[in-house]
Amino acid sequence: MINFPPELITYLKKATRVVVLTGAGVSQESGLSTFRDAQSGLWAQYRPEDLATPRAFARDPKLVWDWYAHRRESAKGASPNLGHYALVEMENRISEFTLITQNVDGLHRIAGSKNILELHGNILNVRCSECGMFADNWEDDLESVPRCEKCNALLRPDVVWFEESLPREQLDAAVSATRACQIFFSIGTSGVVQPAAALAHAAKAEGAVVVEVNAEPTPLTARADFAFHGKSGEILPELVKAVWG
Numbered sequence: 311m312i313n314f315p316p317e318l319i320t321y322l323k324k325a326t327r328v329v330v331l332t333g334a335g336v337s338q339e340s341g342l343s344t345f346r347d348a349q350s351g352l353w354a355q356y357r358p359e360d361l362a363t364p365r366a367f368a369r370d371p372k373l374v375w376d377w378y379a380h381r382r383e384s385a386k387g388a389s390p391n392l393g394h395y396a397l398v399e400m401e402n403r404i405s406e407f408t409l410i411t412q413n414v415d416g417l418h419r420i421a422g423s424k425n426i427l428e429l430h431g432n433i434l435n436v437r438c439s440e441c442g443m444f445a446d447n448w449e450d451d452l453e454s455v456p457r458c459e460k461c462n463a464l465l466r467p468d469v470v471w472f473e474e475s476l477p478r479e480q481l482d483a484a485v486s487a488t489r490a491c492q493i494f495f496s497i498g499t500s501g502v503v504q505p506a507a508a509l510a511h512a513a514k515a516e517g518a519v520v521v522e523v524n525a526e527p528t529p530l531t532a533r534a535d536f537a538f539h540g541k542s543g544e545i546l547p548e549l550v551k552a553v554w555g
């Protein structure tokens with residue numbers, strides 16, 4: 311059992327504006343790989359520049375398509391864990407609650423979270439690489455990448471790659487919610503990818519209480535007001551119980 315500091319419990323009981331930023335660690339207990347964990351992280355096995363950039367897609371679209379198709383199947387096969395559900399419970403208790411996620415697996419929505427900003431897109435969606443039209447129906451074949459029904463360009467996953475901009479509306483909404491919040495949680499993220507990583511620091515600069523929940527210390531830990539190191543699927547349900555019973 312975790313002994314949460316009484317000040318944190320009081321802050322949360324009174325809070326009306328809370329922002330939560332999540333990363334791959336939140337889905338780790340759902341069986342999905344993180345990016346930077348030393349042994350099991352995706353970037354320990356693959357090079358991002360081979361798979362997650364526009365240049366990689368231009369060079370070898372089939373390799374990139376297949377890698378995302380494989381990850382899409384893993385995401386579809388995964389279920390939310392207790393950490394995702396604890397965040398739904400938190401949203402139910404707090405009047406202005408914003409969940410900003412870097413995750414593309416869609417598990418927060420499946421769990422029941424509502425006010426979600428998906429900063430890096432959603433791997434379950436596919437769109438045209440040229441005209442941007444979303445595709446619901448495509449034939450996967452062994453040889454080639456499926457093409458857009460409208461303009462015949464290649465389809466791609468609706469995720470943000472390195473060197474690409476984040477969706478403007480989602481980012482603006484994330485920044486506004488961050489500036490206005492009283493408590494900012496950074497959960498299951500290594501906090502090294504911008505601009506998401508800057509949000510916790512922006513919240514702190516505006517006077518918010520910053521709370522980290524992560525398997526291990528991160529560059530944010532020293533600046534956080536409270537830091538809990540362990541599994542989010544264990545810490546978050548305990549925290550929700552400690553605050554709201």
Ligand code: OAD
Nearest residue numbers: 333334335338344345346412498499500524525526541542
């Ligand atoms: P990372 O893999 O960089 O970080 C995941 C963090 O979660 C690490 O600090 C782990 O220690 C921690 N962690 C692992 N298991 C956990 C658990 N059960 N409970 C709590 N924490 C746990 O993933 P992100 O920070 O999400 O971007 O990575 C940010 C972005 O980098 C991703 O969205 C992706 C990647 O490249 C794009 O693809 C654009």
